[in-house]
Amino acid sequence: MKSKSISLVLGIILAFSMVGCGQKAATESTEAQSQAEDTQKVESQTGSADSTVETADDAESINVYIGGSIFDSSMDPVKGFMSYGYPFVNEALIQADTNSEYVADLATDWEVSEDALTYTFNLREGVTFSDGTPFTAEDVVFTYEEVQKNQANNENVDLTKLKSVEADGDYKVVFTLNECYSPFLDTVAMLQIVPSDSYNSETFDTAPIGTGAYKVAQYDTNQQIILQINESYWGGTPDIEQVNIISMDQDTAYSNAVSGQLDVVMVGSTYINETIDSMTLHKLETMDVRNVSLPTLTEQVMKDSQGNEYNVGNNVTSDIAVRKALSIGINRQEIIDNAFNGEGKPAVNFTDNLPWASTDDYEDNQVDEAKKILEDAGWTDADGDGIREKGDLKCSFDLIAPGNDEDRYKLATALAENAKNLGIEINVRNESWDVAVVEENTTPIVWGWGQFSPTVIYSTYDSEMFLEAQYANVTGYTNADCDAAIEKAFAASNQADANAAWKEAQAIGDSEYPYLYLVNIEHSYFVKDNLDISESTQIPHPHGHGSPIICNLKDWVLN
Amino acid sequence: MRNTSLWNRRTRLTLLIVLAATYLLGVFFWGLFIDPSEYGVHYENKLLAPSAQHLFGTDAMGRDMFKRCIKGLSNSLVIGLLASLVSSVVALVMGIASAVFGGFVDRFVNLCVDLCMGLPHLVLLILISCMAGRGTVGVTVAVALTHWPSLTRIVRQEVLQLRNTQYVLASRKMGKSYLTIALTHMVPHVLPAYLIGLILLFPHAIMHEASVTFLGFGLPKEMPAIGVILAESMNHITTGKWWMALFPGLMLLLAVVLFDLIGETLKKLWNPNSGNE
Numbered sequence: 001m002k003s004k005s006i007s008l009v010l011g012i013i014l015a016f017s018m019v020g021c022g023q024k025a026a027t028e029s030t031e032a033q034s035q036a037e038d039t040q041k042v043e044s045q046t047g048s049a050d051s052t053v054e055t056a057d058d059a060e061s062i063n064v065y066i067g068g069s070i071f072d073s074s075m076d077p078v079k080g081f082m083s084y085g086y087p088f089v090n091e092a093l094i095q096a097d098t099n100s101e102y103v104a105d106l107a108t109d110w111e112v113s114e115d116a117l118t119y120t121f122n123l124r125e126g127v128t129f130s131d132g133t134p135f136t137a138e139d140v141v142f143t144y145e146e147v148q149k150n151q152a153n154n155e156n157v158d159l160t161k162l163k164s165v166e167a168d169g170d171y172k173v174v175f176t177l178n179e180c181y182s183p184f185l186d187t188v189a190m191l192q193i194v195p196s197d198s199y200n201s202e203t204f205d206t207a208p209i210g211t212g213a214y215k216v217a218q219y220d221t222n223q224q225i226i227l228q229i230n231e232s233y234w235g236g237t238p239d240i241e242q243v244n245i246i247s248m249d250q251d252t253a254y255s256n257a258v259s260g261q262l263d264v265v266m267v268g269s270t271y272i273n274e275t276i277d278s279m280t281l282h283k284l285e286t287m288d289v290r291n292v293s294l295p296t297l298t299e300q301v302m303k304d305s306q307g308n309e310y311n312v313g314n315n316v317t318s319d320i321a322v323r324k325a326l327s328i329g330i331n332r333q334e335i336i337d338n339a340f341n342g343e344g345k346p347a348v349n350f351t352d353n354l355p356w357a358s359t360d361d362y363e364d365n366q367v368d369e370a371k372k373i374l375e376d377a378g379w380t381d382a383d384g385d386g387i388r389e390k391g392d393l394k395c396s397f398d399l400i401a402p403g404n405d406e407d408r409y410k411l412a413t414a415l416a417e418n419a420k421n422l423g424i425e426i427n428v429r430n431e432s433w434d435v436a437v438v439e440e441n442t443t444p445i446v447w448g449w450g451q452f453s454p455t456v457i458y459s460t461y462d463s464e465m466f467l468e469a470q471y472a473n474v475t476g477y478t479n480a481d482c483d484a485a486i487e488k489a490f491a492a493s494n495q496a497d498a499n500a501a502w503k504e505a506q507a508i509g510d511s512e513y514p515y516l517y518l519v520n521i522e523h524s525y526f527v528k529d530n531l532d533i534s535e536s537t538q539i540p541h542p543h544g545h546g547s548p549i550i551c552n553l554k555d556w557v558l559n
Numbered sequence: 560m561r562n563t564s565l566w567n568r569r570t571r572l573t574l575l576i577v578l579a580a581t582y583l584l585g586v587f588f589w590g591l592f593i594d595p596s597e598y599g600v601h602y603e604n605k606l607l608a609p610s611a612q613h614l615f616g617t618d619a620m621g622r623d624m625f626k627r628c629i630k631g632l633s634n635s636l637v638i639g640l641l642a643s644l645v646s647s648v649v650a651l652v653m654g655i656a657s658a659v660f661g662g663f664v665d666r667f668v669n670l671c672v673d674l675c676m677g678l679p680h681l682v683l684l685i686l687i688s689c690m691a692g693r694g695t696v697g698v699t700v701a702v703a704l705t706h707w708p709s710l711t712r713i714v715r716q717e718v719l720q721l722r723n724t725q726y727v728l729a730s731r732k733m734g735k736s737y738l739t740i741a742l743t744h745m746v747p748h749v750l751p752a753y754l755i756g757l758i759l760l761f762p763h764a765i766m767h768e769a770s771v772t773f774l775g776f777g778l779p780k781e782m783p784a785i786g787v788i789l790a791e792s793m794n795h796i797t798t799g800k801w802w803m804a805l806f807p808g809l810m811l812l813l814a815v816v817l818f819d820l821i822g823e824t825l826k827k828l829w830n831p832n833s834g835n836e
Binding site (some may be wrong): 099225249250251254255258268270271274337338404409411413417427428429430431432433441 | 600602619620693775779780781793794795796797798
């Protein structure tokens with residue numbers, strides 16, 4: 001008995017000492033581990049800051065932070081780089097001007113045949129690529145055929161409607177279409193020309209050769225892209241010799257700007273009330289809107305054309321009364337003030353700086369009207385909890401703010417707060433994009449749209465797009481008149497008819513409120529006072545998380 | 560040596576434990592039953608510095624940081640508790656099985672332990688969290704499934720050494736089953752060491768939950784959590800909103816230190832002779 005208790009005591013002693021050692025060692029190793037991570041993080045941050053310092057010595061170069069999206073994709077135009085319309089290395093045949101109208105770029109002029117099936121472009125003469133080879137019709141034909149051959153690699157520039165592209169001499173190109181396709185000019189503006197002689201689909205990922213004002217001098221993955229003047233540029237020599245596009249975190253970029261190491265820094269709405277010495281805040285116009293998809297179908301299982309089954313619909317948002325009440329009842333300006341410190345403009349449809357976008361406008365903040373619509377539809381707050389219900393169904397739905405986008409999350413939260421006034425409960429969830437796309441047909445999502453091409457109307461309103469592609473008509477909106485108007489727009493033989501038809505399609509679609517438009521965002525940048533970013537030649541910024549400011553890089557002047 | 564006072568070291572340590580436990584339990588229950596509107600959005604109170612009304616200030620959406628921290632810490636404690644429970648059960652079962660059965664079972668358990676400990680803990684956490692669908696479920700599963708190895712080793716060592724003691728051999732000879740031996744001889748013996756290990760596991764679980772969340776693989780943005788709060792505050796530190804990072808960080812630190820303190824103090828109390836070893 002005695003020996004047993006002694007051994008027990010000894011055992012316990014041993015146990016304690018062992019627990020002590022084991023746990024201590026474990027604690028230490030975790031601490032060391034987290035410390036190592038910290039230092040690594042600091043190092044990587046100072047690493048990018050160092051590179052800033054290095055290049056800042058040169059007076060003729062500028063350092064810009066324009067967000068990270070430019071580092072996310074290949075720089076090869078054939079794979080869709082800069083197809084949103086602000087290229088700086090390669091150039092397209094035409095480009096959009098500040099009024100969103102197309103003007104000559106590598107082409108001098110163009111004409112469209114009566115039947116709108118043939119597009120003829122006359123090309124600029126005397127243009128050379130940065131490697132010295134001349135730009136001719138052959139390069140245009142090569143580029144378009146290369147994209148057609150590798151259409152799977154390029155989801156942005158869709159050439160399936162293009163039947164053939166032929167050179168007519170060295171400076172004329174003729175495009176023939178399969179069928180009338182009025183947005184073809186948008187497609188032409190999206191695709192920048194690569195040289196037929198030196199194109200290489202691997203090296204062009206980081207070192208494309210183009211005819212633009214700048215060429216890539218150095219590409220450091222996820223660190224920086226160094227641009228230098230293309231000496232042989234046809235449009236005159238830009239003022240700034242070297243532009244370093246730097247990748248870093250937003251907060252690091254901001255503190256680098258404060259310490260004077262950056263000349264341009266893109267900032268989110270968090271920073272717009274701050275001031276930085278010898279820098280001025282510029283708010284630039286965009287065509288980028290944020291809207292919320294409101295599924296129009298009731299909950300059910302549906303099949304796509306391949307026979308795959310999907311859960312679709314949402315029992316609350318499928319009631320048009322809820323969708324309409326939200327659209328007219330919320331106070332967009334208040335939402336913008338709360339979420340974005342007042343940055344951005346209220347929007348009820350696509351932006352007016354696009355020729356095809358609907359200009360219909362309506363008053364929001366009609367709280368009483370919205371409440372009446374809800375009550376007439378049977379949504380009342382019987383139990384007094386501030387949330388309406390109809391039978392057993394609560395007027396409540398989830399809203400996904402997708403991705404790592406702080407601004408969309410803030411916007412969604414501000415919307416949810418505002419919708420409380422109407423007795424509608426919105427539960428905001430932040431999810432990664434892979435979760436969001438799985439739920440895109442059942443759960444409202446905050447979307448961002450901003451592009452020159454009106455094909456976005458087709459992909460967001462046309463019933464035949466439902467379930468057929470990611471992000472496409474996620475609300476399940478189905479209206480034969482709307483489909484017909486879209487078809488008419490595609491088949492139009494001139495831009496005026498096409499734009500009229502696009503507007504008609506939006507008028508039909510918007511009358512059923514499948515999307516809750518909220519805001520036309522603005523892009524904010526702190527710019528050094530001695531740098532002129534030529535605001536008069538800035539195009540309305542397309543979607544691009546801050547990078548479109550470089551659309552007119554060649555016009556920038558460093559004083 | 561005279562020590563007649565009630566205020567001796569043992570009492571002081573006990574009191575320390577009681578205070579620490581009260582604080583932690585207080586935060587835990589306050590957070591558990593707090594009304595969500597207390598840390599709700601109030602746009603009229605954006606980015607206020609700490610004051611009597613808002614002890615820890617407010618964030619960019621006007622949410623009271625103090626209440627958010629309480630709720631966040633409470634959420635962390637819930638996850639820590641779940642993780643500790645799961646880890647401890649796994650450790651107890653595997654540790655005892657490994658020591659008692661030996662042979663293949665022992666080698667298998669050791670392999671599992673080595674496998675888990677061989678991978679950097681944070682990487683393993685992120686992997687499991689992503690596999691389990693991220694979010695609350697993901698991070699809870701990840702934290703619960705990765706904290707058992709060290710405890711398993713302790714239990715296994717303890718039992719291994721017990722296995723060859725006289726009284727265990729004797730009961731074996733008397734025809735007692737493995738289960739009876741495990742329950743009557745092994746468990747009571749291993750229990751104190753095991754309990755302390757369990758308490759010391761808490762700070763790890765909480766820290767790991769916060770780090771994984773901070774990195775964006777854990778609790779979702781809409782849920783109050785120290786990791787989320789710290790990640791959000793990153794954007795505000797550069798503009799001088801120091802309170803958004805400082806106080807939540809201190810709260811987390813305090814919780815971790817207190818758990819460690821309880822564990823270490825219990826060790827001293829249960830084993831006063833450790834100084835003589």
